[in-house]
Amino acid sequence: MSQLVLRGGMVLTLDDAGTYLERGTVVVDGDRISWIGAAEDEPPTAGDAEIIDATDKIVMPGLVDLHFHTALGKGYNDHLPLWEYLDECWYPLIRALDHDAAYWAAMASYTESIKAGVTTVNDMYRRLDALAVAAEEVGIRAVLSNDIALEEHDLDTLQDNVDAFHRSHGAANGRIQVRMGIEWLPLASPELLRDVRRAATDLGIGIHIHLNESMSEVENSLQRFGRRPTELAYEVGFLGPDVVAAHCVHLSDDEIRMMAETGTSISHNPSSNAKLGNGIARVPEMLAAGINVGIGHDAVECNNSADMFEVMKFASLMHRAQRQDSALMPADLVLRMATRNGADALGHETGRLVVGAKADVILVETNSVEFTPLLRDTPVHLSSHLVFAANGSAVDTTIVDGKVLMRGRQLRTVDEDLIVRETNAAFRRTVARMDVVRREH
């Protein structure tokens, strides 16, 4: 079994007790953390262990991007509101997507993420076979779900998602999982929600859905169903602890109560909500109600960066600006949302550094002006730098399932030049097909 020793770093475990080691070592055996302690107490290591000098680096859990879409069209359309953007850009593009384009889109998306310290993505997209191959090659932990919608919308069907489950769930040492994914209520019906819920329960897997993202969605739901989106999802028994509801920007008090009562997790995606002009979610109220809230970047079409350090900063500052309250959303809380809350939402043994857990770990370089001054004995100061001062380029090393995917910012599993070339070509091919698909649709 391979062994990895991360020696002498500032170990921010984010465990229940908030354990912090100013100079600590983390040992990984195979895919799990086997030892954490002070550097001077380090246990004997195997002769062939890979030793990583973590001096001047923060050793912490990898980030969990709780609402993620593989994406191909970054910067393709930057100024439309959500509904128009979906109809004119996102849906035509993903309808035109072939297996090869999905594969290169996922290679590019997952690579962008691991370069910025993301170790898990909760990815709702199409052509999951291609995504699973990409996730296996890149080495990221991926939870994949389809874009299920009513048939007339020409996206994915429930059967597509069930087939993907049978083909890819549990692949790559369990690193790749499949969940059910339903696009959003404007493309769904109460019957479809019930069918997806039943299939997820039968297969023992969770569900990923967009809920209450925009006012246009809420109005559409009131018009068609006489209910707000989350009210409808609650009424048909769709919600539960295995559901990740993305956005939830416009939740009523009743809907917050429904989320809390059912144990549903929410992915807060503040930079996407800001860019698409959707508004600001009521995260302080969600947290006060006891809801598990993680963080996601959404997709690079509606964010333009998959950098979760940026998203963390938005997740704090937007609420402070809106409510004129500088005490809201402190850095250590936001850091936990971006790691352990996301892992908990997916039922993963990641998101904190504890012995026995899966080894998804990142090393963040602090020997830079961006991290200066640095109070090494004060973990809250490290959190402050991570959330407010850093961006993803400070990530030096990314480890998933005990495997080093990037070290010293050198990618080990992929050829970035090749990905850039092929993804550019795939984008051009897909855009050319979009017009054909538009005419057929």
Ligand SMILES: [Zn+2]
């Ligand atoms: Zn989304």
